[in-house]
Amino acid sequence: MKSSNNIQFSRRSFLRTSALASGGMLVGFNLFNACKPDVKPPVDLSLLNYNDFNAFIKISDDGKVTIFSPNPEIGQGVKTSMPMLIAEELDVAWSDVHVAQGALDTKNFTRQVAGGSQSLRQGWEPLRQTGATARQMLVNAAAARWGVDASECTTKEGVIKNANGDELGYGEVVHEAAALEVPEDVKLKDPKDFTIIGKGQSNVDIDEIVTGKPLFGLDYKREGMQYVSVLRPPAFGQVLESFDDSSARSVNGVNDVIRFGDKIAVLANSTWSAMKGKKALKVEWKQDTKAESTEMHDKLLMDLLDGNKFETFRKDGDVNKAFAEADQILERTYESPFLPHNCMEPMNFFANVTTDKIELVGPIQTPARTASRIAGMLGRDESEITLEMTRMGGGFGRRLYGDFAMEAAEISHLAKKPVQVVFSREDDMAAGIYRPAIKYRIKAAVKEGKVSAYHLKEAAINSNMYGLIPNFFPAGAVANYQVDGANYKSNITTGAWRAPYTNFLASAEQSFFDELAELMEVDRIQLHLDLLQNVKGTTDERIQYSPERLEGVIKKVVEASNYGKSKEGVYQGFAVYYCHNTHVAEVADVVMDNGFPVVKKVTCVVDCGIVVNPLGAENQVVGGVIDGIGHAMYGELTFDDGEPQSNNFNSYQLIRMNQTPQVDVHFIQNNIAPTGLGEPTLPPVGGAISNAIYAATGKRLYKQPFINNLDLEQVIG
Amino acid sequence: MPTYQLKINGNTQTVQADSDTPLMWVLRDNLNLVGTKYGCGIAQCGTCTVHVDGVATRSCLLQVSQLQGMEITTIEGLSEHGTHPVQEAWKEIDVPQCGYCQAGQIMTAAAFLKTNKNPNASDIRTAMQGNICRCASYNSIEKAVMLAAKNS
Numbered sequence: 036m037k038s039s040n041n042i043q044f045s046r047r048s049f050l051r052t053s054a055l056a057s058g059g060m061l062v063g064f065n066l067f068n069a070c071k072p073d074v075k076p077p078v079d080l081s082l083l084n085y086n087d088f089n090a091f092i093k094i095s096d097d098g099k100v101t102i103f104s105p106n107p108e109i110g111q112g113v114k115t116s117m118p119m120l121i122a123e124e125l126d127v128a129w130s131d132v133h134v135a136q137g138a139l140d141t142k143n144f145t146r147q148v149a150g151g152s153q154s155l156r157q158g159w160e161p162l163r164q165t166g167a168t169a170r171q172m173l174v175n176a177a178a179a180r181w182g183v184d185a186s187e188c189t190t191k192e193g194v195i196k197n198a199n200g201d202e203l204g205y206g207e208v209v210h211e212a213a214a215l216e217v218p219e220d221v222k223l224k225d226p227k228d229f230t231i232i233g234k235g236q237s238n239v240d241i242d243e244i245v246t247g248k249p250l251f252g253l254d255y256k257r258e259g260m261q262y263v264s265v266l267r268p269p270a271f272g273q274v275l276e277s278f279d280d281s282s283a284r285s286v287n288g289v290n291d292v293i294r295f296g297d298k299i300a301v302l303a304n305s306t307w308s309a310m311k312g313k314k315a316l317k318v319e320w321k322q323d324t325k326a327e328s329t330e331m332h333d334k335l336l337m338d339l340l341d342g343n344k345f346e347t348f349r350k351d352g353d354v355n356k357a358f359a360e361a362d363q364i365l366e367r368t369y370e371s372p373f374l375p376h377n378c379m380e381p382m383n384f385f386a387n388v389t390t391d392k393i394e395l396v397g398p399i400q401t402p403a404r405t406a407s408r409i410a411g412m413l414g415r416d417e418s419e420i421t422l423e424m425t426r427m428g429g430g431f432g433r434r435l436y437g438d439f440a441m442e443a444a445e446i447s448h449l450a451k452k453p454v455q456v457v458f459s460r461e462d463d464m465a466a467g468i469y470r471p472a473i474k475y476r477i478k479a480a481v482k483e484g485k486v487s488a489y490h491l492k493e494a495a496i497n498s499n500m501y502g503l504i505p506n507f508f509p510a511g512a513v514a515n516y517q518v519d520g521a522n523y524k525s526n527i528t529t530g531a532w533r534a535p536y537t538n539f540l541a542s543a544e545q546s547f548f549d550e551l552a553e554l555m556e557v558d559r560i561q562l563h564l565d566l567l568q569n570v571k572g573t574t575d576e577r578i579q580y581s582p583e584r585l586e587g588v589i590k591k592v593v594e595a596s597n598y599g600k601s602k603e604g605v606y607q608g609f610a611v612y613y614c615h616n617t618h619v620a621e622v623a624d625v626v627m628d629n630g631f632p633v634v635k636k637v638t639c640v641v642d643c644g645i646v647v648n649p650l651g652a653e654n655q656v657v658g659g660v661i662d663g664i665g666h667a668m669y670g671e672l673t674f675d676d677g678e679p680q681s682n683n684f685n686s687y688q689l690i691r692m693n694q695t696p697q698v699d700v701h702f703i704q705n706n707i708a709p710t711g712l713g714e715p716t717l718p719p720v721g722g723a724i725s726n727a728i729y730a731a732t733g734k735r736l737y738k739q740p741f742i743n744n745l746d747l748e749q750v751i752g
Numbered sequence: 753m754p755t756y757q758l759k760i761n762g763n764t765q766t767v768q769a770d771s772d773t774p775l776m777w778v779l780r781d782n783l784n785l786v787g788t789k790y791g792c793g794i795a796q797c798g799t800c801t802v803h804v805d806g807v808a809t810r811s812c813l814l815q816v817s818q819l820q821g822m823e824i825t826t827i828e829g830l831s832e833h834g835t836h837p838v839q840e841a842w843k844e845i846d847v848p849q850c851g852y853c854q855a856g857q858i859m860t861a862a863a864f865l866k867t868n869k870n871p872n873a874s875d876i877r878t879a880m881q882g883n884i885c886r887c888a889s890y891n892s893i894e895k896a897v898m899l900a901a902k903n904s
Contacts, residue, residue, distance in 0.1 A: 235846070237843065237846045238846055238848055238849075238851070240848075240851065241842075241843050241846065241848065242834055242843070244842075244848045244851035244854050244855075245827075245834055245839040245842045245843060245848075245854065245855075245858060246787070246827065246828065246830075246834040246839065247785070247786070247787015247788070247826065247827030247828050247855045248787065249786045250851065251789075251851075251852060253780075253786070253789070253790065254786040256784065256786075262781070287753060287770055288770070305769075305773070305777060305781040305782070306777050306780070306781055306790075307769075307770070307773045307774065307777040307781070308770075311770075377886055378850075378852075378886060379789070379791050379797070379799060379850065379852040379853045379884065379885070379886045379887075380789070380791075380850070380852045381790070381791075426850075426851065427850060428789075428850050428851070428852030428853075429850045429852060429886050429887060430850075431886075457790075459793060460791065460792045460793055460794075650846045651846075654846065654849050654887075654889060654892065655849070657888070657889075657891050657892070658849055658887045658888045658889060659888075660888075661888035661890060661891070662886075662887070662888045665888065683792055683793075683794055683796065684792050684794070684796035684797050684884065685794060685796050689884050689886065690888065690890075691881045691882075691883075691884060691890075692876075692877050692880045692881050692883070692885075692890040692893065692894065693877040693878060693880075693881040695877075695888070695890040695891065697891060698891055
């Protein structure tokens with residue numbers, strides 16, 4: 036595999052230290068860029084700020100370590116796994132490490148974004164370097180005190196030892212270490228010597244979570260804070276014509292009603308009063324731009340697929356010539372609906388905008404970008420803004436968008452009060468930034484028993500696939516290969532949703548390959564293995580998947596799932612995919628229960644390189660698989676007259692425990708640098724279950740949610 | 753605004769609230785017991801689950817005026833130090849991902865295990881189906897409820 040992502044990492048200047056006035060050593064470090072020449076970490080913890088450093092490590096006099104974890108936690112476990120990388124190289128016992136959310140953020144925070152399953156991958160090298168450098172400074176301090184060479188000293192679990200058998204705890208040398216030069220050349224551990232990485236560590240917030248402690252954005256409170264419910268246009272394309280707030284103002288607890296743009300904010304002493312006040316508003320809306328519907332989208336996207344207004348994202352050889360010369364051709368169209376994110380914690384944010392500062396607190400995946408946009412909106416300097424990230428009750432892409440934080444800031448600015456904007460579930464689902472509806476048409480040619488052409492067309496709402504996606508498998512494996520895209524610009528807001536584009540693309544392609552193998556009368560597994568042969572040794576820089584690693588996960592999943600040798604009555608479906616730098620193969624087992632196909636089990640094999648935290652990693656893998664099944668089976672948001680037709684869990688189905696299969700997880704063991712896990716197990720599972728349902732029922736599924744194509748009331752497990 | 757006396761986690765609390773205020777918002781906004789979560793407001797997701805006289809109940813549709821004399825237990829009062837067998841099992845299995853729904857899951861599981869001390873997987877899946885986990889930690893929840901039953 037080639038990497039276009041060589042992180043240039045300078046040891047020279049990424050880390051600085053200070054001796055804390057209260058005792059202990061504070062290390063400030065930057066993940067991907069050098070520190071400015073004249074900055075030092077503060078000597079007082081209350082002065083911690085993130086202008087000059089991404090994050091901090093405090094090593095106390097008693098040897099205890101506090102890591103201020105730099106990345107937002109949305110449930111993907113980085114608040115645990117990223118500090119594990121530091122602790123490993125610092126060589127301390129994990130039980131002596133306390134992790135605190137790196138709270139306050141400002142503009143210099145390089146990758147303080149949770150998204151794209153990139154946190155661990157990008158942090159792998161620099162976080163370990165940080166730990167190793169701090170360790171070396173402690174060793175150097177101890178060696179100086181002993182008058183020995185630092186190379187004679189060893190460390191274990193926070194204790195430094197020299198050749199004479201003398202020992203010093205980290206806490207005993209922190210003061211001296213803090214004053215030393217930062218060493219430029221430190222050695223990282225051999226993976227075989229890891230004691231923390233690769234060992235399952237529980238979520239660092241587990242005690243607080245199971246006892247209901249305040250952790251999340253909605254749990255945040257401030258004296259004098261107003262709870263705010265916002266009425267937004269009920270349909271896309273509508274604007275506010277007029278409103279009467281007299282009834283709303285008479286609701287007990289309502290203190291103010293403020294119009295901002297096409298929205299109306301109701302400020303109250305309690306969430307319930309704010310929600311009641313909102314319901315009491317009398318509003319006239321006006322259609323400003325087109326009122327769109329799902330029916331209209333379906334027709335428009337089909338017209339795009341049938342038309343010729345495509346942009347070409349990748350073109351190898353000549354697909355048309357190959358189709359003209361083909362022995363066999365298969366062409367199929369796959370369709371997916373809009374999806375809301377439905378984070379369990381509805382969108383919310385706290386803002387306190389005053390004349391001298393702007394305080395923002397809440398769950399956000401993009402703190403730096405959001406702070407900057409708020410500064411721009413209010414005409415304020417970014418240096419006036421502090422933004423504290425809370426734990427997030429799910430993200431799935433929705434909290435990349437700071438719309439809710441912008442609303443809070445604007446309302447606080449207008450009301451001159453601290454406010455917390457709280458979306459009701461209905462607000463959250465209806466004012467979404469959705470996964471757009473997308474249709475794919477895939478056409479393949481077979482010539483002399485080989486796949487000679489592959490042509491993928493994408494018709495999407497608002498925007499097409501991006502980045503390297505057109506170069507994922509089977510790019511490079513088929514000589515005549517083309518990916519085209521076209522889109523329709525809608526007034527419905529769309530954006531990233533867990534594994535953008537690939538979340539449906541993989542399902543479509545892997546269903547297509549299943550049907551193609553059947554047409555070719557070849558084994559589905561062998562078809563993939565043969566195609567991967569063509570990619571080996573490629574010099575195409577755009578191809579980042581490794582044919583060897585895909586081969587590895589395929590072979591393992593065949594073995595682990597007993598693929599092709601399952602018990603009678605168990606029907607299996609296979610899928611393999613590469614995205615977010617991780618290679619995944621899955622086999623779904625379906626049984627028929629009273630005429631209904633039921634997904635009983637999914638075997639999932641993952642090659643994500645070194646598994647940093649097996650406990651957290653397995654949670655991510657299983658969660659991604661079940662999430663993928665739930666949305667492929669049931670997820671659908673339709674529109675009529677611009678209005679979303681579902682707005683709560685009585686009209687929108689999320690997968691529940693009784694519909695959930697067991698997921699059997701296997702990791703490929705290797706020493707390759709780790710890659711992301713938050714997303715990559717989701718995309719292929721739609722293909723695995725549709726192929727298994729086909730094996731069980733003889734029915735091909737081309738349109739999600741699958742439940743609409745199956746003549747059943749409920750698919751249960 | 754009327755005043756209500758509520759028995760919550762063994763203590764009597766006096767709250768002032770409109771009679772139609774759901775218990776969930778009284779807990780969260782009036783009493784700062786924010787472990788009980790808001791998820792849907794229509795008793796469809798289970799994040800707001802508390803015990804009312806020992807029975808798992810969605811607090812989002814339960815009006816404050818209906819609770820006179822009833823014993824209410826929230827996640828904060830399930831055990832003194834987070835050591836209820838269900839909480840212990842949640843920690844041992846490392847169930848949570850984002851964690852938001854887990855208090856509701858734990859409260860549902862704790863009430864369920866009082867009525868069925870020796871459940872099989874199917875019993876657990878049926879008992880827990882009213883609680884949505886958007887991170888889909890269902891496999892782990894199932895294991896944790898089984899473990900809690902064993903350790904209870």
